[in-house]
Amino acid sequence: MESLLCQDGFLHRFFGISESFPEHIAIRNLDVDTGVVTYRELRLKAEQCNGALGTLNISPGDKVALVLPSGVEFIAYFLAIVGRGAIPVILNYKLTPFEMASVVGSARPVLVVTTAALFEKHSEIFQLANGVRHSLLLDVDESSSLPENATPDVQLMCRNEPLVLPEGNPVVSIQFTYRGTGKPLAVPHRYLDVTHAIDGMHEHIHRQGVGSVHLVTLPLHAIFGLSAMMIFPLSVGATLLMTDTLLNRDLAEVLSRHKVTYTCLVPDVIRYFNSRLAKRKGALLPMHPQLMIYSGGSHLPADEAEKLGRLLGCKPVLQGYGLTESMPVLLQSTLGVAQRGAMGQPIRGVELRVVDAQGQDVAPGRIGELLVRGSMVIDGYDDAEEANKRFFRDGWLHTGDLVWRDDDGHVFFYRQRLRISKIKAQMVDLLEVESVAMQHPDAVRAKAYIVPDHKEVNALHLCVGGRAGLTQSAISTLLSQHLSGFKLPKTIEIIVLKEHSHAS
Template sequence: MNLADRLRTAAERLGGRTVLTLDRTDLAYRALDLWSARVAALLRRRGIGPGDRVAVMLPNVPEFAVVYYGALRAGAIVVPLDPLLKRREIAAFLGDCAARLVVAWHACAEAVESGTAGTRTDYLFVVPGEFHRLLREERPDRAVAPAAAGDTAVILYSAGTTGRPRGIELTHGNLGSNAAAVARVQALGVDDVLLGALPLYHAFGLTCTLNAAVHAGARLTLMPRFEPERALEVIRRDGVTVFQGVPSMYIALLDLPGAADLSLLRVCVSGGAPLPLDVLRAYRTRFGCVIFEGYGLSETSPVAASNRGGAGHRPGSIGRPVPGVAMRVVDERGREAPPGEIGEIAVRGPNVMKGYWNDPEGTAEAVRDGWFHTGDLGRVDADGFFFLVGRRREVIIRGGYTVYPREVEEVLYEHPAVRQAAVVGVPHPELGEEVAAVVAVRARVPPEELRDFVRERVAAYKFPRLVRLVDELPTGPTGKIIKRALRLPAAPAAVPPTPRR
C-alpha cells in the first residue's frame, strides 16, 4: 500500500516517458524512481526510518516529487510545508510533529535555520545542481518500506498561524484511494498533460495533480507560481489537457486577450472555494470549456465530490460523491436532512483522515461513527447533487434572519465590474450583525451601484448595506479568499434614544 509503490510500478511500465516538466527540464518515470531511491538511501543513512517525520518545504519543482517519494520509500511520514512560512510558523509546525529533518528550498535557509534553532530537527537545503551532486553520491536503495493502508503517509497542517497547529493525518490508503478516484472521474490516461499550478504542499495539488498523475501514468508540467500569462504560455507549449485550479485562477485567465486557446483543454476542474456561476458561464460561451466544480477538504484527502461530464454535471452544484465516498446533509442532532433542506455536510469513505495529530479529542469531535463532519453547510437535491451554501461559522444572522454569504457573492459576481467578492457579517449594535461586502473590481464603480445591484435581486435583509472597494482580496496559497484577513467596513453605531423631557 506504500504510495511509493505506485511510482515504482509506473516506472516499470512507462520507463522513459516524461512524468515531470519544468520549463526546459523533463524528468522521466524511470529517472524519478531512481532519484527517489537515492533520497531513500540518504535518509536511511541518516537514521530516518518508518514513522519518522520529514518536513518538505519546497515549491513546485521536480525536487518536491523526488523528496516526497523518497521519504515515503524510506517509510517516513512526509510533512509538506509552505516555503513562504516564517520562523515562528516553522518552529510551531516542526515542534508539533517532532520532525527529524526538514528538506527546504535554498531561499528558505534563513527562516529554516532560525525556526529549527534549539530543536532536534536537522535541515537539508535543496540547491539546484548541488542537490543532484549530493544524491549521485548515494547508492540507490530501491527497497520500498512496507506500509498498511492505515499507516500515516502525510501530515498536512491546516491554514492559520494562531493557536495550536492542527496536523491532519492522511494515510497511504486515504491518498491512494483518492488519487485513484480523481483519475477515474477525470478519465486520466498516459496521454494527458496536467498543469501543475496548484502548490504541491497543499492537499489539492498533492492528490489531484502529483498523486493522480503518477497513478494514471500522465505527465505533470509544473509552475512554481501561478501567473495567468505564463500559465497560458505553458498550456500552449506543453499541450496541457487537464487544468485543475481554484476560482481566482479561472477569473485571472478570463481577462487575458489570448485565452481562447483554452479550447485545447479536455478537462477543467475547480475546487478550493466556490466557483461563481458567472465564471462558469463565461468559459462555456467564450472558450467552449466546461468547468467541473468539485468539493473537498484536507481532512478528506481532499476530494469528496465532483461534477462529471454529461448527466453527471449540474452547474452551481459541487456534484456527486466520487467513487467509494458517501455524503449526506445532517441537522443539528446529526439526523439526515431531507432533500432541499440546509444542514451540515458529512463525509464517509476511504478518503476520510485517520485523525488530527496528537489530538484525540478533536478527532472524536470531527469524526463520529465514521462520518467526518465538515462544518460546511449545504443541501442535496432529489438527484443526489450537493450544493454548498457556506461555512457554518460564516453564516450571518441579521436581525434574526439567516444570510448565506455565497448566495450574495454569486449575485455580486453577476455585475460585470466585479472580479472578486467576499461577503461577511460585521457586528451591529441593534441587529447583531450587518451584511458587508469587500469587492475587487475590474473597473471603478460606485459602491452604491453594487449595493443597489444586489438589492434588486435578493430579499431586503440579504443585500450588503456596507460595501468596500479594494484592489485585491487577500488569498491563501491556493487562491482561496481569506476572509479573516479582510479589511472590513465599519458598521454604523447605534442611534442613541431621544431623551424624554
C-alpha cells in the first residue's frame, strides 16, 4: 500500500472533510433522539467554542484543561483549543479530588472547561493557587449563582471565531500516566506526531473514510480513545457512533444495524459481551464485511478474542499495543498475517528492541524488555527530570514491559516489570496505593501486589502492617476517600507488627 504519511495534520484534514462533505454525519449519539451532528455543524460548534475561549482571553500557548465526559462538547472544545493555538490538558473527569489536585497542580492550566457538577466537586482545586484563572461551565442555567472565577458557556456563545490551522508540530495534548513512581507524569503529544501515529495504524487496517462508521467504546480522555477513536475518524470523514450505554445494549444489534466498520473493546468488556452473547437467541446478525474489532489496554487471551468473533459471526478480535507516551506502536494487521496471541508488529515509523538486563538485544523467542522509538514517541515527560533519566535513555523509551518476538517479528506480551498494572484497562500505580494507605496514623508499612485470577484478569491486593487497632475498614475507608474505584484493592490484609502491638 502507498504510504499515508504526509505533512498535513489532523485538523487540516478535518477542515477538508467539512468543506468537501459538509452534510456527512460526523457524530451520531445513540443516547439522544437528536444526536446527529454533521461535519459542517461540528466545525461551527468548534468555532462557537473558540469564540467563548476568545472572550476569556485565551492566547496561543495557554493550557486549557478539559474535564468533560466523552461527547460533542468534548470534541468541539478540543478542536477549538487546538485551532486557537492553545494546549488541551485532557483529564479524566472521574478522578477523585485527591487525584485531580495532583494533575491540575502539575499542569497548571489557565482555564478549565467542565460541567457545573464537576466544578462543584473540584471547586477548591480549580483555583488560582493551581494556576486556574477561570472555569467555563457547561449546562448551567444563566440565572445560577456562580463565583467570579466561573462562567456558564451559554453567556459566551454569542459569536463564532474561525479556527486557525496549526503550523509546524506544536503540542496539541497533555495527558497523564503513571510509571510506578507514585505520582502522575505529564505526557505532551505533538500535532504531526499524532497524525503520523494514526497514519501508521491506518496502513495496517482496511481503508477508512466517508461512509465508515466507528463505534466509540473508549473514553476520549485516554490516549487511544483520543487518537484512534476521535482524531482518526474525524480526519478521514468517518462517523463516530457514540453511546454511554453500550453495556446495556445488544452489541450484535448495534454493530449490525449501524454497519460499524471499526471499534476497539478492552478485555474486560470483551469478556462481558462474550458472556452475554453466549446466551443470545436467534440467528447471527449480518455484520459489515470489513468489520474490525481491536483490543488494547491490557492483555487479551487468544481464546477470548476468538470467542467474540464466533459469537458475532465476524473475524476474531485483533490486538494492538501502545502507551500514553507512544500512542499505538504495535498492531495486528487486518491486511496480512495476524499471529495468534500476539500484540502485533511495529507500525510504520516505529523502531523497537527487546533487551536483557544488561541492555543487550536478545534473540527471537527470548524474553526481554521492550524498547521503542519513533516520531509518535514523546521525548520525555514535562518537568520530571528523574523519570526522564530512568525511562528515556539514548533515544529509546524503556517501556517496562517484558515481551518476546517470533522469527517474523510478531511481539508477544509476557508481563510488566514496573510496579504498575492495568485494572479494568486503567493504569494503577502500586506505590500510589501504598502511599495513601500509609497516611493512616497506625500504618507502618504497606505492600500492594497483583495476582491474576483464573480468567487472567489482574486483581489488586494490599497488605498493611501496623499498630494494634488498625483495621481493614479503616484502610478501606481511607483508600476510597482518595482513590478512584478501579484502584481499590480486592482484598486488604492487616498484619499487627509485634514491635508495635504493645506500644503505649
